[in-house]
Amino acid sequence: MATIQSLGIGSGLDLNGLLKDLDKAERGKLEPIERQIETQQVKVSAYGKLEGALSAFQTAANALNDASLYQSLSTSVSGDAVQAAAGSDAAKGQYAVTVHNLATAGTLATARIDNLDDELIDGSETKTLTLNFAGQDSVDVDIEPGSTLEDIRDAINAKEDSGVSASVIYDGEGYRLTLSSTETGADASITGSNFADIVNATLATDEVAGEIAQQGQDASLEVNGIRITSASNQVEGAIQGVTLNLAEEGSSTVKVEQDTRAVREAITGFVDAFNSLKDTIDELTSFNSESGAAGDLLGDSAVRSIESRLRSVLSGGVAAEEGGFAMLGDIGISLKLDSKNSLKLEIDEERLDEVILNDQDALSAFFAGDSTTGGLAGQLSETITQLSGSNGALGGAKSGAENRIESLKERYVRMEQSIEATIARYRTQFGQLDLMIAQMNQTSDYLFQQFEMMNAQLGRN
Known part of the structure; x- marks a missing residue:
């Protein structure tokens, strides 16, 4: 059977246009899957943003x-004679x-040398x-024959652990090799060398x-x-646990005291991070x-679960000994609704400063506790780890959305293959229809010609 290379040629019908319309209609079945994939991708991105804030x-x-944060010390110095830095074992x-x-x-x-190019060895x-x-x-340095003053300098500087730094200077009349101890102090002083004994004595012009x-x-x-x-x-060692860097002659006063600034910044950062998380939510x-x-x-259930868990830890507090802190409110931090009706942490600056200044041991017990999860900060960190884990509210929701995306992509591929098979079947059927109509047209034309010829013969008779 003859084949038709281009649909519609044999029949005169717009079969190509019809096939395109059918293809478009079939591919419309992919659009719902595409929208579902896009929805899940948006969710994954949103979960990632929430994960970053958490x-x-x-x-x-x-x-x-x-x-150790609550036991760190800082130094303050008045006067320019020294600078100071306190270590963990410093004494206040x-x-x-x-x-x-x-x-x-x-x-x-x-000794002075007139010309830099003179060979001294x-x-x-x-x-x-x-x-x-x-x-x-003492330190020995090998000097090669024919060495100039600069060559001797380079040999000294190339010697590891020589204890000196060498250079060449011009004193207005000639050139000298100068050596400077790399360490300070009387014991590190360089007291002399055998320079005059190894060089060509006739070239040394210094009268000193x-x-x-x-x-x-x-x-x-x-x-x-x-x-x-x-x-x-x-x-x-002059002051226990403190390193003094001497800057100039004179007097200074060094104070070693509790580092309230570091604790204040850590607590403020904690409050800001929670409020930023709440803004993201x-x-x-x-x-x-x-x-x-x-x-x-x-309306996402994972987000509601995260908020609920964190709020529970923040408002639940910790077990405290007598005189200690049990709740955030005890140290001047509270959960309050802001102007947008969002529940955030708020600091009572005066109360917090008082606590940091006078009771860092109790503050340490409240936030850090006596184990990794004993204090409020440890409980929060553990809660976030659980929420972000594969079985947690956030981790499970994110992995669930990612799995749905993979499933939808597989479904998309199967649907696309089915559509391609359907269109291929339509193309075959249209080709057969085109060929059949073309053959029918040929038969019709033949019969029409025969009838015309018969009519012509009857008319002559």
Whole structure:
């Protein structure tokens, strides 16, 4: 049987147009699936946004769940003589510090050389430059034959743990190799070298006998009248747990006290993170009665469960010993409706400052407790972990939406394959119809011609 390459040629019917219309109508069956996939994708995105806000709140809660936060100390310094930093074992108190002199490094300058290009090391053998120190072993540096003053400098600087830093300076008349101790203090001072013994003596033009050395010195200071010396300007141990960095000669007062600022910032961050989480929830569950616009998670049961669980922990408080804090309200934090009728945390600044200043031990027991989940912050962190887990309200809702997307995509593929098969069947049927009509038209034309011929013959007779 003959085939028709283009639908409609044989029959004269717009079969291609009809097939396109049928294809469009069949593909309309995919639109509901596409809308369902889009709806679930919007939900997954919304759950991700909620998950991020929950994670930020958990991070803020974890900061309060660290008992060391409430025992941290800070230093304040009046005067420019020193800077100070307190460690975890510092002792609270006030200390008068007087810096008499700073620790300095020792220096040494060699004899003067007229020309930088002069080869100072004669012969063909490597020579040894020995550097001597006041309170430590000497250091040997190999110097190659033919070395200039700059080559000697480079060899010293290339020597690991040489204890000195070398440079070349011009003093107005010639060039000198200068050495500076890398450490401060009297014992680290470089006291001399055998430079004059290993170089070509005829090239050394300095009339000053020997080398020019300047002794390094130890720092000298007093802490509350007690005399202290230090080889370094960074002094540890003069005040328990405090590192002093000596800046200049003079007097300073160092105060070591409870670090109320760090605790205040952690609590404020906790309140801000919860209120930000609440803003995210309000946005995702909003409804505008005038425009009809709705949040992506309006009426979502997972969101209601999350709010309920968190509110329960926040308002439930913790078990407290006598004189301790049991509820957020005890430290000046309360759940209140804001101007948009949203339940958020609010701080009584005066009360919170009083608690932070006077009772950080009780504050630590309230937020951090005596175990990882014993305090309010630990309970909140554990609750968020449960909510975000695979079996939690948020984790389950998110994974459920993701699974529905995968299922809908598979359904979409199956539907698309079915539509393609249907259209292919229509195309075959239309091709057969086109061929059949074409054959019928040919038969009709043939019969018409035969009848015309018969009529013509009858007319002649």
